[in-house]
Amino acid sequence: MKKNIGIGLLGLGTVGSGVAEVxxxxxxxxxxxxxxxxxxxxxxxxxxxKRRSARLGPNVLTSNPEEVLSHPEVDIVIELIGGEHPAKExxxxxxxxxxxxxxxxxxxxxxxxxxxxxxxxxxxxDLRYEASVGSGMPLISSFQQExxxxxxxxxxxILNGTTNYILTRMAQEGLDFASxxxxxxxxxxxxxxxxxxxxxxxxxxxxxxxxNLAFRTKFVPQDVYCEGISNIxxxxxLYAREFGYAIKLLAIAKRDDDEVEMRVHPVFIPRDSQLxxxxxxxxxxxxxxxxxxxxxxYGEGAGSLRAASAVVADVLAIARNxxxxxxxxxxxxxxxxxxxxxMSDITTRYYLRLNAPDRPGVLAQISKVLGDNSISISSVIxxxxxxxxxxxxxxxxxxxxxxxxxxxxxxxxxQLPVVNEVSNFIRVEG
Amino acid sequence: MKKNIGIGLLGLGTVGSGVAEVxxxxxxxxxxxxxxxxxxxxxxxxxxxKRRSARLGPNVLTSNPEEVLSHPEVDIVIELIGGEHPAKExxxxxxxxxxxxxxxxxxxxxxxxxxxxxxxxxxxxDLRYEASVGSGMPLISSFQQExxxxxxxxxxxILNGTTNYILTRMAQEGLDFASxxxxxxxxxxxxxxxxxxxxxxxxxxxxxxxxNLAFRTKFVPQDVYCEGISNIxxxxxLYAREFGYAIKLLAIAKRDDDEVEMRVHPVFIPRDSQLxxxxxxxxxxxxxxxxxxxxxxYGEGAGSLRAASAVVADVLAIARNxxxxxxxxxxxxxxxxxxxxxMSDITTRYYLRLNAPDRPGVLAQISKVLGDNSISISSVIxxxxxxxxxxxxxxxxxxxxxxxxxxxxxxxxxQLPVVNEVSNFIRVEG
Numbered sequence: 001m002k003k004n005i006g007i008g009l010l011g012l013g014t015v016g017s018g019v020a021e022v023x024x025x026x027x028x029x030x031x032x033x034x035x036x037x038x039x040x041x042x043x044x045x046x047x048x049x050k051r052r053s054a055r056l057g058p059n060v061l062t063s064n065p066e067e068v069l070s071h072p073e074v075d076i077v078i079e080l081i082g083g084e085h086p087a088k089e090x091x092x093x094x095x096x097x098x099x100x101x102x103x104x105x106x107x108x109x110x111x112x113x114x115x116x117x118x119x120x121x122x123x124x125x126d127l128r129y130e131a132s133v134g135s136g137m138p139l140i141s142s143f144q145q146e147x148x149x150x151x152x153x154x155x156x157x158i159l160n161g162t163t164n165y166i167l168t169r170m171a172q173e174g175l176d177f178a179s180x181x182x183x184x185x186x187x188x189x190x191x192x193x194x195x196x197x198x199x200x201x202x203x204x205x206x207x208x209x210x211x212n213l214a215f216r217t218k219f220v221p222q223d224v225y226c227e228g229i230s231n232i233x234x235x236x237x238l239y240a241r242e243f244g245y246a247i248k249l250l251a252i253a254k255r256d257d258d259e260v261e262m263r264v265h266p267v268f269i270p271r272d273s274q275l276x277x278x279x280x281x282x283x284x285x286x287x288x289x290x291x292x293x294x295x296x297x298y299g300e301g302a303g304s305l306r307a308a309s310a311v312v313a314d315v316l317a318i319a320r321n322x323x324x325x326x327x328x329x330x331x332x333x334x335x336x337x338x339x340x341x342x343m344s345d346i347t348t349r350y351y352l353r354l355n356a357p358d359r360p361g362v363l364a365q366i367s368k369v370l371g372d373n374s375i376s377i378s379s380v381i382x383x384x385x386x387x388x389x390x391x392x393x394x395x396x397x398x399x400x401x402x403x404x405x406x407x408x409x410x411x412x413x414x415q416l417p418v419v420n421e422v423s424n425f426i427r428v429e430g
Numbered sequence: 431m432k433k434n435i436g437i438g439l440l441g442l443g444t445v446g447s448g449v450a451e452v453x454x455x456x457x458x459x460x461x462x463x464x465x466x467x468x469x470x471x472x473x474x475x476x477x478x479x480k481r482r483s484a485r486l487g488p489n490v491l492t493s494n495p496e497e498v499l500s501h502p503e504v505d506i507v508i509e510l511i512g513g514e515h516p517a518k519e520x521x522x523x524x525x526x527x528x529x530x531x532x533x534x535x536x537x538x539x540x541x542x543x544x545x546x547x548x549x550x551x552x553x554x555x556d557l558r559y560e561a562s563v564g565s566g567m568p569l570i571s572s573f574q575q576e577x578x579x580x581x582x583x584x585x586x587x588i589l590n591g592t593t594n595y596i597l598t599r600m601a602q603e604g605l606d607f608a609s610x611x612x613x614x615x616x617x618x619x620x621x622x623x624x625x626x627x628x629x630x631x632x633x634x635x636x637x638x639x640x641x642n643l644a645f646r647t648k649f650v651p652q653d654v655y656c657e658g659i660s661n662i663x664x665x666x667x668l669y670a671r672e673f674g675y676a677i678k679l680l681a682i683a684k685r686d687d688d689e690v691e692m693r694v695h696p697v698f699i700p701r702d703s704q705l706x707x708x709x710x711x712x713x714x715x716x717x718x719x720x721x722x723x724x725x726x727x728y729g730e731g732a733g734s735l736r737a738a739s740a741v742v743a744d745v746l747a748i749a750r751n752x753x754x755x756x757x758x759x760x761x762x763x764x765x766x767x768x769x770x771x772x773m774s775d776i777t778t779r780y781y782l783r784l785n786a787p788d789r790p791g792v793l794a795q796i797s798k799v800l801g802d803n804s805i806s807i808s809s810v811i812x813x814x815x816x817x818x819x820x821x822x823x824x825x826x827x828x829x830x831x832x833x834x835x836x837x838x839x840x841x842x843x844x845q846l847p848v849v850n851e852v853s854n855f856i857r858v859e860g
Contacts, residue, residue: 136723145568149738295729297727313575316575
């Protein structure tokens with residue numbers, strides 16, 4: 001009979017230090033809920049300064065991950081170092097050493113989830129990842145359990161706090177992208193190397209994880225069409241408002257017969273929609289289901305304690321099983337590879353912003369290119385842009401059109417002598 | 431080794447027929463997820479017409495609940511007849527017969543939850559009730575599992591679709607309560623006997639269930655201060671809008687040191703708050719936590735398939751445990767009786783609407799009564815109401831004040847010669 005449950009922690013960064021804090025300060029309440037005390041036995045962190053700042057016993061801290069992975073009294077390994085390697089290999093070693101694993105690592109789960117779940121199944125250990133999407137919001141478990149009887153038809157989600165913070169500031173203050181990013185970095189809302197966030201990759205990983213659960217098929221990050229927010233100009237926010245829209249970086253997955261479209265890119269969404277009102281570092285996930293109808297989850301998708309909430313919930317779930325002596329490791333169904341709808345086949349509405357000479361006949365030529373590619377215009381705004389140069393900004397909102405037709409039209413517009421520049425085009429959703 | 435899992439169903443009403451439909455039409459997908467086929471073996475319904483309309487085999491339908499409760503091949507009994515008795519006794523008999531139970535019955539769980547969980551624990555059976563609050567929204571499980579590491583400090587929720595539908599129509603169309611209720615009944619959004627909904631009792635049951643999970647103590651329906659919506663007049667919506675508020679029936683639970691205040695009543699909430707924008711039959715629950723921050727769940731809180739989503743998820747969770755041969759019945763901790771903060775001790779802001787003669791000095795006398803009871807006024811609107819009678823409507827918004835002082839002031843105002851009528855008073859939240 002076990003007297004306690006040993007926890008090993010890899011990584012004392014933002015999330016790791018939050019988890020360590022919760023495990024220590026809430027030890028009594030967690031023990032009561034788990035049935036046994038949860039003991040943080042070993043914490044591996046390479047950064048000496050982080051180790052110093054942690055208020056953990058000297059025997060707990062180590063710079064060597066192996067001491068966590070092979071510790072005989074560690075039952076559950078929490079991986080919080082992030083990134084692809086060596087995080088994936090650490091999780092593998094934890095599992096092959098017979099330990100349960102908990103991770104917040106969206107990149108590893110999006111890329112190697114099925115491989116790792118299958119490995120965990122073979123070793124009769126559990127691998128949990130509630131914190132990988134939406135931090136403390138109960139998404140993974142809701143998709144796995146409470147929505148299990150549903151057929152999910154669509155997901156629309158704001159899944160990245162950094163980009164949503166930047167877009168919110170740009171919308172509110174009329175600033176351009178570069179200076180807003182710089183401010184966000186100074187305030188700690190964006191990392192020094194923000195590429196993963198602003199290029200949409202972080203969001204794409206999360207969308208893959210949710211889609212695999214929602215559609216019960218296997219997708220990989222390459223399946224997601226991915227476009228970041230660095231092209232959005234202050235001017236686009238002005239026109240968005242004029243047409244009644246907000247600009248958000250959305251993760252979109254839709255099931256259409258047997259194909260799933262999966263995309264991450266900036267969108268115009270109606271200003272009165274729920275997702276349009278999700279500001280700052282908040283995340284929100286809208287799920288459309290056949291039985292439960294439309295559900296929305298809203299919360300903070302990042303932060304030390306937010307993620308710790310989900311990580312410790314995963315630890316508690318495993319601990320309860322250990323305490324009861326039940327092997328409740330989920331069975332891994334080797335799901336079929338999902339069929340992705342090619343991006344060129346999607347149909348949506350579009351916002352186009354062009355720069356052209358301010359003279360008669362220009363709009364006629366632009367309209368002809370669009371018409372030739374089966375794109376109907378729903379409205380146009382033309383504004384004098386530069387009096388001296390006699391150029392105008394032409395903004396076009398289209399009716400639903402096929403992406404491949406729009407891409408062809410954009411090429412032709414760029415070559416059209418009466419078009420100085422195709423300044424931007426943004427898809428419209430909802 | 432079991433070859434399938436037998437389901438027994440009590441009640442073929444709105445939710446019951448939805449559950450039967452899902453179990454039959456989704457049989458293949460559910461079997462795949464459970465590991466074994468789920469067979470609907472016996473359905474008890476007293477109403478002959480409902481039995482006739484169900485497309486179930488003749489051996490499945492019965493008018494005798496005992497045939498479900500004691501059926502040797504029924505592993506899980508789903509109770510969907512609703513109401514207090516005999517629903518509670520049926521659940522008890524299912525459990526003592528060694529069957530797992532699933533229910534959507536908020537009244538039984540709010541009143542007898544702990545008793546029934548304890549009984550289920552003794553018989554090593556599971557009792558699940560995800561559908562009892564918020565239908566298909568994953569609330570119960572989120573409170574039980576994903577938020578387990580959190581200390582929850584407050585719940586603000588719209589938990590009843592009927593009242594929210596009525597308040598939404600009143601706000602949008604300026605109608606009075608009685609005619610809006612009548613319309614709602616004709617459209618099927620309110621029951622023939624709407625008392626449970628409009629008097630707030632349905633909401634109070636749900637608040638008790640959520641509070642028991644959130645605060646890990648034991649509350650009963652009598653602990654909830656409960657006030658319905660029938661006193662709200664069209665005029666109150668006009669003034670609410672003028673002051674920047676919406677009117678909603680909220681369920682509120684707040685932890686304050688070791689006391690919990692629990693109340694269900696109409697409130698003024700800021701028009702730009704998330705709950706103010708929850709319209710029609712939608713529900714929303716806002717939860718404040720120490721680790722996960724503020725979370726909001728939004729979805730349809732009623733309807734046949736909405737509830738079926740949660741009921742079948744509960745069935746699947748039990749079926750998976752049966753299939754794996756694990757006894758994963760939650761341990762029942764006999765929690766302490768919660769300490770309720772008396773309603774007279776709560777502090778909030780108030781909206782008062784009075785009718786008084788339209789003459790100088792009236793407001794001075796009213797203000798004096800409020801001041802004598804330590805109530806400060808934040809703003810006043812005075813409007814001529816009836817030219818002939820020379821009466822005015824006086825609307826007062828207060829600063830935070832204690833409920834007991836306000837109740838005392840209301841009594842005194844009613845006796846004040848210069849007050850014709852205390853027309854309404856509504857608490858302000860947020």
